[in-house]
Amino acid sequence: MTVSGLRLRAFPPNWGARTAFVALAVYAAYAFAQLDITAGRLAVGMGEAGRFLGRMWPPNFTRWELLLEGLLESLQIAVIASALGILLALPLGLMAARNLAPWPLALVTRGFIAFCRSLHYVIVAILFVKAIGFGALAGVAALTIASMGFIAKLFAEAIEEISMKQVEAIRATGAGLGAVLIYGVLPQVASRFVGFSLYQLDSNLRNSTLVGIVGAGGIGGTLFAAFKRFDYDFVAAILLAIIALIFVAEVISSRIRALLR
Amino acid sequence: MMQGLVIRDLVKEYVPGKPVLRGIKLTIEAQGITAVIGPSGTGKSTLLRCINRLVEPTQGEIRLNGEDLVPLKGHALRMARRRIGMVFQEYNLVERLSVMENVLSGRLGYVSFWRAWLRRYAEEDIARAFELLEAVGLPEQATRRADALSGGQRQRVGIARALMQRPELLLADEPTSSLDPRTAIEIMELMTGLSTSARVPLIVNIHNVDLARRFAQRIIGMAGGEIVFDGPPEHLEASHLRQIYGGEDWL
Structure with a gap:
């Protein structure tokens, strides 16, 4: 028996888990597209977030x-x-x-x-x-x-x-x-x-x-x-x-x- | 009134139609040490547990000093249980309670709930608990937690707890099976010594035939849910052991 043959028997591939991982990745990509999460949208959002965080600083403890x-x-x-x-x-x-x-x-x-x-x-x-x-x-x-x-x-x-x-x-x-x-x-x-x-x-x-x-x-x-x-x-x-x-x-x-x- | 334990036609079926005990008849005097031997799964443990009703008998009669225990329920059952002490194979101490609390739990059938909860035991109970700890050789361990003890020490506490009940009958279910051979002998010596001096009859289930011969005055051999030998140790022959355990190569 060849060495690779031995390895195969010692660690048999788990096809179920592999299929599940691929399916999860495919669905995540599909969901991104569905929800219109694009790089452009993300960049605009980040800019807004920066302005928002800027207005939070410094924290105001007067009240x-x-x-x-x-x-x-x-x-x-x-x-x-x-x-x-x-x-x-x-x-x-x-x-x-x-x-x-x-x-x-x-x-x-x-x-x-x-x-x-x-x-x-x-x-x-x-x-x-x-x-x-x-x-x-x-x-x-x-x-x-x-x-x-x-x-x-x-x-x-x-x-x-x-x-x-x-x-x-x-x-x-x-x-x-x-x-x-x-x-x-x-x-x-x-x-x-x-x-x-x-x-x-x-x-x-x-x-x-x-x-x-x-x-x-x-x-x-x-x-x-x-x-x-x-x-x-x-x-x-x-x-x-x-x-x-x-x-x-x-x-x-x-x-x-x-x-x- | 008949003193001691009288069992008549005791049957136990866990699954209907498959009896584990097939009509046990047994009379045990109000003192002395009786060893029950037999292969695993032959109903020795079930027999003991039917006596204090940890297992419900299917039919039959178990009389302790005259009173039939089988029909008892609720309060009456608890009153009967507190008259019967039990020592377990795996000690069954409450691991997270102290040694003293474990010993005093032998009084739980006697004290009220509030006293038990607040640990308000009578002075004489506490004094007796210390005496028993002394008697079982653990005078210094009262405040240690039970899970800090070795197996042999735990079984000593188990014996003290059972005697704390001031029982009229002491049951021991494979008390030495989880212990090394030397500790097993020490535990048997202790248990038989204390029950004899307290004049409490002791019924002990035991795998080890040599220990049974050495400590018991009477041996009951069980096989297939029935009693196949009943007599003093010196009458127990190889032929009986063959009948009890089957085969002969091991003898």
């Missing part, structure tokens, strides 16, 4: 009180929505775990969680603004539902991966359901649950800056108003403040995560 007020409201929305979401996700996640909950209950809970997750939180925020009016309450409600769905789903999956041997041992001591959960289940998922919660708080901080754009409270409203009045230097100030907030939150949550390990 810092307005900025701080919006930022604090966003922070409050994020914290309240995360806390409520986490609290509601605990029982939901338990009820959705197929290894612990009876299957009809798990099925119904999974359906409810999927429903909570099916709409993007901005759409939910719009619905709440229409239903209960402008302001932070709508933002809190929208983000609570999103957080609840997200954490409950991940929590249920974490519970489904636990070792049932540990649960069995606790059950064998004659422990009741509550004690089985506290001793057999919770220790196995607690650190992951805290991880999900921190992650959700992190992303709620980001999300809470956006719900204001649809009128659901927070810095987003201020940002949107500044955009509409072409106050691009104030926009830059707001963006920098948001980035700083997210950055600080990231540092704090990664510290907490490291401590939990």
Whole structure:
């Protein structure tokens, strides 16, 4: 047998993957043409972007009180929505775990969680603004539902991966359901649950800056108003403040995560 | 009232029509060490798990000190389970809890949910937990996390947890199969010693025939979901082992 023949048998070509790559490249080229994304269009866009960025500099912090007020409201929305979401996700996640909950209950809970997750939180925020009016309450409600769905789903999956041997041992001591959960289940998922919660708080901080754009409270409203009045230097100030907030939150949550390990 | 464990016509079918246990009849005195031997998949583990109802029997009767355990549900079942301690092959400690919490989890059938949650165990329970840790040779390890221990140490904690229940019956499901030969003997010595001094009858499933002979006063041989040998170790002959395990080249 020749050397190339040996190579062929050792690393057989994956025709499926090759075809998929070619198809993806062809479709991307087609989509570019469809959307009229041309070099000329791109050059014009870049020029506009340069002018826009020029007007953003230097950032204008003179209206810092307005900025701080919006930022604090966003922070409050994020914290309240995360806390409520986490609290509601605990029982939901338990009820959705197929290894612990009876299957009809798990099925119904999974359906409810999927429903909570099916709409993007901005759409939910719009619905709440229409239903209960402008302001932070709508933002809190929208983000609570999103957080609840997200954490409950991940929590249920974490519970489904636990070792049932540990649960069995606790059950064998004659422990009741509550004690089985506290001793057999919770220790196995607690650190992951805290991880999900921190992650959700992190992303709620980001999300809470956006719900204001649809009128659901927070810095987003201020940002949107500044955009509409072409106050691009104030926009830059707001963006920098948001980035700083997210950055600080990231540092704090990664510290907490490291401590939990 | 009949003391000890009385099993009558116990049948277990995981799949209807394919019994794993085919009408087990067995009486075990209120003390002493009984070893159950037999090939893998012959229902030894199922038999043990039917006793504390981790597995639901299909039919039959299991009486512990007079009370039939098979029809029990809910609270009554929990009250029965707390009278039966169990030691597992893979220790089944809650890995992320401390050794002390694992030992005290043997009291979960006795304490209220809130006390369990807040770790408000009675002083005497905590004192007993320390005594048991001493007895199993881990007096210094109470606050370590269970996943920091070696296999032999974990099984010692498993034994302490089971005895913490102050059980009327101790079950051990292949307690030495995950351990090296020397540790296996140490664990068997510990478990048989402690159950004898506490006057708790011990039923132990075991692969190792030599260990069974060495530690048990009575050996039950199972094959095909039935009991094919029942007697003291000195009556266990090569012919019985052939019947239990099949073949003879290995003897």
